[in-house]
Amino acid sequence: MAPAVDHADWDTLAKITPPRGLNLYVAWGLHPYFVCEVTPSESATIVEELYDRVTSATSELRTRLRAIGECGLDFARAQSPEVRAHQVRVFRAQIDLARATGLPMSIHCVRASGPLLELLRERPTPPAVMHAFSGSAQTALSLVAAGHYISFAANVCVPGARKVIEAARAVPDDRLLLETDSPDQTPPSRRPAPNEPAFIIDVARRLAELRGAELEAIATLTRDNARRVFGVEEPLALHEFDDDDQP
Numbered sequence: 180m181a182p183a184v185d186h187a188d189w190d191t192l193a194k195i196t197p198p199r200g201l202n203l204y205v206a207w208g209l210h211p212y213f214v215c216e217v218t219p220s221e222s223a224t225i226v227e228e229l230y231d232r233v234t235s236a237t238s239e240l241r242t243r244l245r246a247i248g249e250c251g252l253d254f255a256r257a258q259s260p261e262v263r264a265h266q267v268r269v270f271r272a273q274i275d276l277a278r279a280t281g282l283p284m285s286i287h288c289v290r291a292s293g294p295l296l297e298l299l300r301e302r303p304t305p306p307a308v309m310h311a312f313s314g315s316a317q318t319a320l321s322l323v324a325a326g327h328y329i330s331f332a333a334n335v336c337v338p339g340a341r342k343v344i345e346a347a348r349a350v351p352d353d354r355l356l357l358e359t360d361s362p363d364q365t366p367p368s369r370r371p372a373p374n375e376p377a378f379i380i381d382v383a384r385r386l387a388e389l390r391g392a393e394l395e396a397i398a399t400l401t402r403d404n405a406r407r408v409f410g411v412e413e414p415l416a417l418h419e420f421d422d423d424d425q426p
């Protein structure tokens with residue numbers, strides 16, 4: 180699953196030819212970092228384009244486009260109330276798009292778990308993926324209770340990362356996901372190499388260790404969870420997400 184950061188990524192991602200034997204799925208969205216770099220009127224135009232392009236996607240594009248993202252909140256990057264409010268507006272628009280299409284979101288959240296939970300509780304949303312989760316076990320369980328999935332990257336491999344390690348132990352099997360967040364977040368044992376998808380094995384091994392599970396079991400359950408949340412076993416039909424669809 181390769182997510183977009185901004186509108187320049189959308190077509191690029193859709194055109195990548197994956198290596199033989201691999202399936203590539205993509206997410207289209209607007210990252211909170213990007214939101215910090217544009218004016219509110221620029222983001223409004225781009226959000227509108229995102230909405231139009233996703234809701235009118237061809238069936239060929241829909242086989243690959245399986246999520247809205249990255250989207251979310253980064254209050255470490257956005258310090259002022261104005262920029263934070265701008266991030267909230269753009270994120271809320273992407274939540275609306277997820278609702279309009281039934282697509283899951285890939286959510287980036289840094290130092291904003293309170294506002295994130297509030298936004299996700301405003302209205303029922305399709306199950307979302309908390310990408311490269313770095314919050315507490317308590318936040319993870321609140322998100323799970325609201326129907327969402329928690330995805331861990333190599334921050335769980337860092338010795339002494341107590342908070343995220345507790346979260347990695349607490350998430351139930353059926354909501355657990357793995358990722359690399361490459362080229363960022365290289366696992367400690369691979370530094371200084373840039374991160375790459377193959378290093379996902381490090382995250383899987385570490386989760387197996389932390390959860391007292393077999394590596395094979397972690398691989399199987401996270402694969403099944405990813406297939407379920409991104410709907411990659413069936414051809415995708417966009418459908419409006421009703422309040423009755425509440426997970």
Ligand SMILES: [Zn+2]
Pocket residue numbers: 249287288310311
């Ligand atoms: Zn991110």
